[in-house]
Structures are given as C-alpha cells and as structure tokens.
Amino acid sequence: MATEFHNLQEMQHTASLVTKVFIQRDYSEGTVCRFQTKFPTELDNRIERALLEQTVKTLNSYYVEAEKVGGQSYLEGCLACATAYIVFLCMETRYEKVLKKISGYIQEQNEKIYAPRGLLLTDPIERGMRVLEISVFEDRGSSGSSPSSSMSSCSTAR
Amino acid sequence: FPPGKASMRECEYSQISTRSSTPMETPYKKRTPKRKKWEAFPGRNKFYCDGRIMMAKQTGVFYLTLVLILVTCGLFFTFDCPFLAQELTPIIPVLGGALFLFVLGTLLRTSFSDPGVLPRATPDEAADLERQIDVANGTTGYRPPPRTKEVVINGQTVKLKYCFTCKIFRPPRASHCSLCDNCVERFDHHCPWVGNCVGRRNYRFFYMFILSLSFLTIFIFAFVITHIILKYFKPAGCKWAVVVCFFSVWSIVGLSGFHTYLISSNQTTNEDIKGSWSSKRGKDNYNPYSSGNIFTNCCMALCGPLPPSLIDRRGFIEADAPQMAPPTNGITMYGATHSQQSHMAAATPLLQQQSSEPVIITSSPENGTSLPARASLTLGGPCTSLPLGQPTPPTSTPSLTLHHYLTPEEVPSPPGMLHCGSPLGHSHTVQASFYNPASQDSLHEDSVRGLVKLSSV
Numbered sequence: 001m002a003t004e005f006h007n008l009q010e011m012q013h014t015a016s017l018v019t020k021v022f023i024q025r026d027y028s029e030g031t032v033c034r035f036q037t038k039f040p041t042e043l044d045n046r047i048e049r050a051l052l053e054q055t056v057k058t059l060n061s062y063y064v065e066a067e068k069v070g071g072q073s074y075l076e077g078c079l080a081c082a083t084a085y086i087v088f089l090c091m092e093t094r095y096e097k098v099l100k101k102i103s104g105y106i107q108e109q110n111e112k113i114y115a116p117r118g119l120l121l122t123d124p125i126e127r128g129m130r131v132l133e134i135s136v137f138e139d140r141g142s143s144g145s146s147p148s149s150s151m152s153s154c155s156t157a158r
Numbered sequence: 159f160p161p162g163k164a165s166m167r168e169c170e171y172s173q174i175s176t177r178s179s180t181p182m183e184t185p186y187k188k189r190t191p192k193r194k195k196w197e198a199f200p201g202r203n204k205f206y207c208d209g210r211i212m213m214a215k216q217t218g219v220f221y222l223t224l225v226l227i228l229v230t231c232g233l234f235f236t237f238d239c240p241f242l243a244q245e246l247t248p249i250i251p252v253l254g255g256a257l258f259l260f261v262l263g264t265l266l267r268t269s270f271s272d273p274g275v276l277p278r279a280t281p282d283e284a285a286d287l288e289r290q291i292d293v294a295n296g297t298t299g300y301r302p303p304p305r306t307k308e309v310v311i312n313g314q315t316v317k318l319k320y321c322f323t324c325k326i327f328r329p330p331r332a333s334h335c336s337l338c339d340n341c342v343e344r345f346d347h348h349c350p351w352v353g354n355c356v357g358r359r360n361y362r363f364f365y366m367f368i369l370s371l372s373f374l375t376i377f378i379f380a381f382v383i384t385h386i387i388l389k390y391f392k393p394a395g396c397k398w399a400v401v402v403c404f405f406s407v408w409s410i411v412g413l414s415g416f417h418t419y420l421i422s423s424n425q426t427t428n429e430d431i432k433g434s435w436s437s438k439r440g441k442d443n444y445n446p447y448s449s450g451n452i453f454t455n456c457c458m459a460l461c462g463p464l465p466p467s468l469i470d471r472r473g474f475i476e477a478d479a480p481q482m483a484p485p486t487n488g489i490t491m492y493g494a495t496h497s498q499q500s501h502m503a504a505a506t507p508l509l510q511q512q513s514s515e516p517v518i519i520t521s522s523p524e525n526g527t528s529l530p531a532r533a534s535l536t537l538g539g540p541c542t543s544l545p546l547g548q549p550t551p552p553t554s555t556p557s558l559t560l561h562h563y564l565t566p567e568e569v570p571s572p573p574g575m576l577h578c579g580s581p582l583g584h585s586h587t588v589q590a591s592f593y594n595p596a597s598q599d600s601l602h603e604d605s606v607r608g609l610v611k612l613s614s615v
Contacts, residue, residue, distance in 0.1 A: 077461025084263035128277035
C-alpha cells in the first residue's frame with residue numbers, strides 16, 4: 001500500500017470510494033443468519049484471506065448465538081407470552097443484546113484491521129441482514145491524477 | 159456568528175460535518191427538513207404514532223374484527239356476568255376479563271408490528287447482483303429468464319427466487335406480499351382480519367391471538383348457554399352473543415387447529431397450500447426446516463428468539479449518500495460528510511447508504527432518442543412481467559447534471575410482481591389490476607426517471 005490510513009477520520013478526508021464488495025448470505029443451513037466464507041476475488045490484494053475469513057466466522061458465530069433456541073430463549077418466550085408480550089416494552093430481547101455486541105465487534109475490526117487497509121465493513125443489520133458490505137477506498141492523495149487512473153492503479157498489485 | 163447562534167445552527171443541522179468540503183451538498187441540506195425513514199418507506203404500508211405502529215393499507219376489516227370482539231364481550235360482561243357471578247362464581251367474569259385482555263393484546267401486537275419486512279436492496283447491491291447475474295447468464299442484451307438460485311438445505315434442494323421489486327434474492331421461506339408490496343421473511347399469509355401480513359416477527363402473536371380467541375369464544379358461548387338454561391328466558395343481549403359465538407367457534411377453532419398443525423410441522427400457510435413439502439410431489443420430498451419433533455417445532459415457533467425489525471422506521475433519513483465511482487465516466491463522488499457522532503458510534507459506517515432514500519445522480523443521456531425508446535418498453539403491455547431497468551445501460555459517458563432525490567415510491571413496481579408468490583390465505587383479497595389507467599402519465603414519467611436512475615448506477 002502506498003499510504004496507510006491510520007484512522008477512520010483520516011480516511012474520511014483523503015479517501016474516495018472506489019467500489020463495494022458484497023458478501024452474500026449462505027442459506028445452506030436453512031434460514032439461520034450466516035454469511036458465505038468464500039473470499040471475494042476483488043479483495044485479493046487488499047487484505048489477507050485469513051483475516052476476512054476470521055471476521056466472517058466470528059460474525060456467524062455471533063448470529064448463531066443470537067438465534068439459538070435454548071433454555072434462556074424459552075424462558076424469555078414463556079415470560080413474554082404470560083405477560084401478553086408487554087414485557088418486551090421494558091426488556092431488551094436476547095437478539096438485540098447480541099446485535100449490540102456485533103456492532104461493537106465490527107467497529108473494533110474496522111478500526112484495527114480494515115481501516116488501515118482502506119476497507120470498511122458495514123454492519124449487516126444496516127442492510128437488512130442481506131449482505132456484509134465491504135467498502136473499498138482509494139486514497140485520493142496517493143493517486144494524484146484523475147480517478148479513472150486510480151481505478152487502474154487499484155487493480156495493480158501494491 | 160455569536161456562539162449561541164453557532165450552537166443553534168449545529169443543533170439544527172447536526173448531520174452536517176463541519177469538515178464537509180463539497181459545496182454541492184450543503185445548500186440542499188439546508189432546504190430539506192429532516193424526515194424519518196418510515197415517511198419514505200417504499201412499501202404500501204400505513205404508519206402511525208411516528209412510525210411505531212405499522213399496518214397494511216386496507217384496514218377496514220381489522221376495525222370490523224375489533225368491533226365484533228368488543229361488542230360481543232361487552233354484551234357478555236353487561237348481561238351475563240352479573241347473573242353468573244351471583245349464581246355460580248365471580249371467577250367467571252375475572253377469567254373472562256383476563257382472556258379478553260389477552261386476546262386484545264395479542265391482536266394489537268399482531269396488527270401493529272412489523273411482520274418481518276425485508277428492506278429493499280440499496281442501488282449498489284442491486285447493481286452488484288445484476289452484474290453477477292449477467293456474468294452467470296453470459297448475456298447483457300436481452301432480458302434474462304426469471305432469476306433463480308438453487309441452494310441445498312439439509313439435503314433438500316430449495317429454489318431462491320429473485321424479487322424484481324425489492325431487487326434481492328429472497329431468502330428461503332420469504333415471499334413478496336402483493337398487497338403490502340414488501341418481501342416478508344417466513345411469509346405465512348396476509349390477514350385482512352388483523353390488517354397486516356403474518357410473517358416471522360408476528361406469527362407467534364397471531365397464533366396466540368387465534369388460540370386465545372378460540373378459548374374466549376368457547377368460554378362466552380358456554381356461559382351464555384348456561385345463563386339461558388339457568389334463567390329459562392332470553393335477555394336481549396344474549397341472542398347476539400350466542401349467534402356470533404356460534405359461528406366464531408367453528409371458524410376460529412378450526413383455524414387454531416390448522417395453525418397448531420402448521421406449527422407442529424414447522425410449515426407456513428404458504429408452503430402448506432402450495433404443497434411444497436408434501437410427499438405427493440416426490441418420494442424424497444420433505445421439510446428441511448422441521449426438526450422432526452413436534453415438541454421442538456412448537457417451542458421453536460412460540461418460544462424461539464424474537465428477531466428485531468430490519469427496517470429502521472423511526473431513524474432519520476440520511477440524505478447524503480455517496481455513490482460508487484462508475485468506471486466508465488471517471489467521476490468519483492466524495493461523501494462521508496454526515497453520520498457523525500464524534501467517536502464513530504456503534505456500527506455507523508463511514509459512508510452511510512440508505513436503502514429508502516438514495517441520492518441518485520441522474521444523467522442527461524448523450525443520445526436524446528434513447529430515453530423515450532426505453533420508456534416505451536416498460537409500458538408496452540399492462541401485465542407483461544418486464545422488470546424495470548432491464549435495457550442495457552448507456553455506453554456513452556453521462557455527464558453529471560444534477561442531484562436528484564428519488565424516493566423508491568416514485569418508481570413503480572413492475573406488474574410482474576403480481577405473479578410472484580402471493581399466497582392464498584384463508585381470506586385473501588386479490589388485487590384486480592395493478593396499473594390504473596388514470597395514472598399512466600405520472601407512471602410514464604416515473605418509469606423514465608426510474609430507468610435513468612438504474613442505468614446510471
């Protein structure tokens with residue numbers, strides 16, 4: 001990489017959005033929320049495979065935890081039913097709690113791993129849990145010329 | 159500026175980052191007032207209480223349901239309960255009251271909540287999908303056949319259909335409701351009696367509603383009969399209560415039984431009616447979502463985790479949404495001026511894209527004749543299932559002429575949607591025609607804009 005993005009603020013000033021890569025849902029295990037761990041080829045020279053796979057695997061495990069049908073969810077369900085679901089007005093559901101953990105995790109990953117590489121993850125909940133959106137940035141300052149050349153320079157290995 | 163005024167300015171236009179450099183965006187920001195996302199929601203839903211309540215467009219039958227329940231229970235409590243409390247036990251009105259409140263609570267919960275609507279794809283997502291499909295089909299010219307993706311779930315092959323209105327591949331068990339014009343997760347049916355779709359997020363409330371209503375009607379029916387027999391003459395109010403209950407018992411108890419069966423086999427009404435998992439389709443056909451155990455299926459449906467709403471109804475529309483740099487014309491959009499809490503708070507992406515109200519760069523086409531030709535294609539036949547934006551995007555480099563706020567409401571859904579997965583519920587009203595001839599002109603204009611919008615992405 002010609003330049004390092006040290007934080008998201010810096011990237012905001014100097015970067016321009018080049019493209020967005022979408023990681024789609026993996027429905028092979030049913031309707032449970034899971035993202036494909038297949039590595040998108042557009043990110044080949046931007047980030048190491050292992051890092052992205054680790055992120056996606058961790059996210060998948062969070063979603064499994066959110067949608068787990070077990071003791072706690074039964075208790076929550078029965079309590080809610082007994083109170084005619086009024087309890088949901090005061091209480092946060094387990095799913096919502098896990099979603100908060102997920103957004104914290106994504107922010108942390110962005111700061112530590114993705115922003116330094118000119119990438120940005122978007123929380124899937126902001127996209128209706130359809131996709132995991134990865135925005136790819138190009139540093140304006142480094143290309144120094146018209147953006148059309150920045151596209152070509154992006155594709156060349158850095 | 160005096161400090162007070164500056165801070166006031168900041169409060170009013172809190173979404174503008176002070177580091178914004180593009181002059182184009184600031185003037186627009188000042189003119190458009192802040193709107194909430196439900197105001198720009200693309201589906202045909204009605205919202206109340208500032209987005210807290212969400213219902214279908216036609217709610218007449220829902221009010222009928224309410225009236226029937228309230229009047230019948232009112233008559234029961236007024237005319238029968240005093241007598242029964244005296245003659246038998248005061249527990250009867252108490253139990254009746256509790257049941258009534260539970261019924262009302264679950265009905266309102268079913269009717270007012272988001273059934274599990276899937277938000278429509280952002281323009282970038284839609285473009286990405288279109289690209290992938292074009293690559294897969296190997297064509298960019300003519301309209302490709304209806305798009306499906308196959309996936310194997312628990313050993314069973316399931317086809318995922320592409321929704322032309324929402325521009326997504328529908329997840330398994332999701333379906334597009336033609337009445338509400340939304341894709342709904344785990345779509346069961348559209349119920350006019352509750353004035354809403356029944357889907358993943360409100361199915362348990364719906365089931366508890368019909369179950370408790372069955373108990374309530376049987377309860378009222380039984381005790382009114384008791385009253386009549388004990389008293390040996392008919393008070394005026396009783397007759398009406400008996401009649402309503404008598405008919406309700408059969409229909410509602412029957413419905414409860416049907417849904418109990420559906421829950422225990424983990425099917426939706428939609429799937430049952432289509433016979434998706436019926437063994438008549440093939441020897442190896444089975445339901446991949448069922449756990450095989452009735453008890454587990456019931457627990458999953460009723461006591462499983464309640465997913466949150468995917469449509470952020472009461473969030474504010476972020477009007478500044480940058481677009482990707484289209485490779486052909488070499489224009490890059492610099493965005494990222496808004497969305498700011500100083501510490502980049504929870505999950506706010508750097509460049510926020512709104513699925514409900516994108517900023518669209520409309521381009522003046524180089525070739526003046528190309529637009530009308532494309533527009534005529536979509537209006538060629540009333541019920542052709544031509545998707546919007548299917549002609550090839552312009553190869554000439556469009557020039558950036560203006561920012562144009564296009565809400566997806568202005569883009570009409572193609573008529574093809576009528577044929578995609580609208581289920582037959584136990585009381586399903588079918589829309590006769592999609593295009594109203596009177597609104598053809600506005601539709602024409604809208605479709606032109608819609609075409610331009612899609613082709614410029």
